[in-house]
Amino acid sequence: GAGVSQSPSNKVTEKGKDVELRCDPISGHTALYWYRQSLGQGLEFLIYFQGNSAPDKSGLPSDRFSAERTGGSVSTLTIQRTQQEDSAVYLCASSLGQSKWAQYFGPGTRLLVL
């Protein structure tokens, strides 16, 4: 079946603009995760959804970052007033549930803030 998909694959934006990143999880996966991968920080957890609720938002770096999930499926990560330090690869993953299930990752969105 189809894996996790993300769009856009690449995004170039100017500092101060808002961006939206989209994630389509594997069908039937109730858990969805966002991570960020940057050269200096490696892979960092951002937020976790179970269904449409987000019990763990502890990784969001500032209040400029927000995410939502609708219909227990698609998720959108929004970054407001982008800064150059937001440049990174944003990865989405999904799993059948929490903890004991394997996570499967999408190809990522490469964000460059000029």
Place this chain on the structure above:
Amino acid sequence: KQEVTQIPAALSVPEGENLVLNCSFTDSAIYNLQWFRQDPGKGLTSLLLIQSSQREQTSGRLNASLDKSSGRSTLYIAASQPGDSATYLCAVFGSGNTGKLIFGQGTTLQVKP
């Protein structure tokens, strides 16, 4: 705070060699551990998931072991091939039962023909 370390950071071997990648973690109270590979410019591909009650998992030429008491996992790759060249990441499921993965920095493997 859980920390994950992978050694070595980079490894270059001739084709056909058997090799071991190491992963260590500071808090032994983990739920599970997952190994991934990442090709340049790509996302992560899941290789193996080891449940906390298991000691090892095998998939083809890959074998991963887990020793929770010592805070270590190893990924064994048999008869390496140039197509195995990639960055290998290990990740542990963190506390709080949310499934949040905590990643090591990865081992970049090059297998020379």
